[in-house]
Amino acid sequence: MKTFTKNKLLIVSILVSMFYTSNLFSQDAKSIIFNDAKKAYQYAIDKRAEILSPSNFNNGLKYYEKANSAYESGNNLADIKEYLKEAFNYFQKSTKEIDVVEVLFSETLNARDDALDAEADTYEKELWEDAQNEFKDATQKYEQGNSDKAKEKGKKAYDLYRKAELAAIKSNLFNHARQLIAKAEDMKAEKYAPKTLAKAKKSLKDGQAALETERFDTDKPRMLAKNAEYEASHAIYLVNYIKKIDDKDKEIEDLILRGESYLTQIGDVTGISFKFDEGSSVVAEKISANVILLKDSIFKLSHKLNNCETTISNQIKQIAAMGSMQKEQIADASIKQQMLKDQIAYEEKVAKKFDEVFNMFDMNEANVFRQGNDIILRMTGFNFDIGSAEVKPENYPLLAKVQKAINIFSESKIVIQGHTDSRGGDSLNLTLSQKRADAVKAYLMANMPDYNQSNIASVGYGESKPIENNETKYGRSKNRRIDVVIKVKRVLDTANATRTNQ
Template sequence: MVVVWLCLAVLWGSASGQELKEDLFADATAAFRIAREADAERLSPRIYRNAMEAYQDAENDYDRGGNLDRVRSSLAEAGQLFREAARTAGLADQALASLIETRSDAEKASAPRYSAELWREAEKKFRAAAIELERGDRTLATRRAGEAEAVYRDAELNAIKESYLRDTRTLLRQADKLRVERYAPNTLAKAEALLAEAEKALNENRYDTDRPRGLAQEAQYEARHAIFLASYLREKEDEDWTVEDVILDWEKPLERLAATLDVRAELDQGYTAPTDRLVADIEDLRSAQQGLEQDVDEARRRIAGLEDEIRDLDARLGGASEERRELVQRLAEQARVREQFEQIEIMFTRGEAQVFRQASDVYIRLAGLSFAVGRATIDPDNSTLLTKLERAIRVFPEAELVIEGHTDSYGGDAENFELSQRRAEAVRQYLLANVRLDPARISSVGFGETRPVANNETAEGRARNRRIDVRIQPRR
């Protein structure tokens, strides 16, 4: 029984001691939390450090059973210093706002991970600026902050480069170890040039990463390509292959592709003619497929509409003849639009424009219309294509027209929207000047990069995405 009472006494004493400590430390602890929330450790490092030392002295004295007056004195000093650190941090948050934002940018770019040495240097300079501000020397603090900002910016840029270019650099180092330059020097040089161009683009604008990302991916492809070529050629060299053997081996995929299209690949005059033939056949198949899909969709809509009309007419007795006349008129209108569509479809070559339908609208995608980089001026070389466009528009004399401008994904979003709008408006003004149109029936709109029709990761895809679409809305 005595042992039980002794245990209870110890536990009660321990609990009471913990409560006493919490009460004793409450004010200093609250001040510590305020300082921590104000980021005083970074923005007021010297005062915050002194506060922490006083707080730790109080804890050590209390835990060793030291003099309570000394503990209270240390806690009072700690609380005062924590509050002073919080106030100083608040002032620093304003005085060093630009530096804090720059540091945040670098941190978001993973500078502590990808540019650790520069990050550590910048952190030291940040601390120096904060200490000078604590001492009241704003001039020196501003100078130290400027130095820290410069290093943070360097760390940020290095981190962005490392993030986007690291894999490419790794591949190029691998290529160097494999002595790829001996077998595929031109392909390797292309990869290196693309990497340099990507790095240059980041130096010019570190925040517009679409273009450097694309260049880095192209560089990776060329580096892998060079490594493959070197491996292939080294293997064939070991097998004593001749140049003729290599060429014949590389002809096999082209022959296989031709066979799939039921075409004989005649390579007696080189690759150009059979390649052009295969490309043309593939494009014809794609166009035919698109046309068939459009025909099927239109037929389904027409059938569904006719079935609804027939059911409705059969259910009525009065006014049947008038409704049938309206139905006949609508069918005639649909037939007229199909005839107009077929009429303009044959006006353009494949390289000039694609003509297709979406619901009841007719689109003319001006694949052959080009603009200088960043410009919205119509070049005289486009006159032949635009003359055909004028003829096509006259086929729909009462239609509403919408000129739609589109860009690829390179460049900023706002710039792309503005450029696409200017180009669409340039075509609108050209048509108003050359075709007798009511200005109220023709409008222009820019969509920027938001409506791609091809892969922006390839040069060919980006070229297809940079386009003008003319949407014709026939009178209903």
């Protein structure tokens, strides 16, 4: 009797477990089935494929939505997978040549970004729509293989974006700065904060002048307008603060102690105890050093997280494949299982190589991270003189490490990318960034004579891909950079090539 009861309980336990397990898999099933297409979609969005390859992107979106609708309706799984396959292929096709398209339309893209910054899509809707339509025609012509017509349309779109930007700037950009300066004057900033108010007025005046005289560098008037807003707001704050001090009859010592208390608050949050017997500048240096260490720690944790996500993704693929293999012929299942094993082994091999490259560089030399199948070496410690494309001797040790990193991925394509900040005209920046990328490429080729040099390319993006705020000195210094992109082969490409040779 007891044995029967135990067996009964065991059966109930198994049934409950199966219920929850099947429920869990049903919840995860969609994410597993849609995973590859969803990643391809997100990558296409990140690469601005909806702008740069609209036909392919829209076709991918159409099939993705078809798959989603079919899944929600409980349709045949084979049909859903076929839709997702089509979506994946179109999304992948939309991103395949985007690097080329970005170079072809780099000036137009810069003009578009600038028009957006000036809120032309809000304040000059008609001009903005005209520019958008012209640019859409340009990218579609390129997709159709008509490069000459694409360039012609791209130039028209560029002119329209610039026209929309200028109109929006004139009607909008300086208004807020003028209002804040007027408010500061009403509050008697001339008496309480004359130097700060003067800065605001000068930035406004210089910005208006720059808009007329430096027509092809609208970044400068935009930055000056924002600086005028900041200085005017700063003047308003100072007026209020100084009036409070006058009312309470504060001593100079009280003001210094209050400033030190703000720094102490930062120390409390970061767990550092500060002493002010050597002044606030020493404390500020300690805070800066601690922030750098924290950023370094965050970057390394992100690296570990990326590796964990890759491992989990591989496991999910393996589980999904094993489930589908049960319904297939044993021979086909065996082939697919082997391909899956090859893929996971290959990706683990790439991950180990990536770790090796990651640990090769200090944070002050380069940021190393993965972006899709690409590995990026963002050379934070590489510097050019202003306006120059000459590789300086002080950069040689860093480039020696880059050579080692490239040799670790010896079969991969390498793209040297040049980037600038937003100071100067778009065309000049594009030319300078290309010269800098070419200079780094030439140096690597000269020092890697045994490397397959047809695998190394160079491209300049000018100011079109900032990674920091161009309105600060620090941000501009980070945007003036060289990125080395290692385009790691996909395992399917490698496997197909091997089978073809066999």
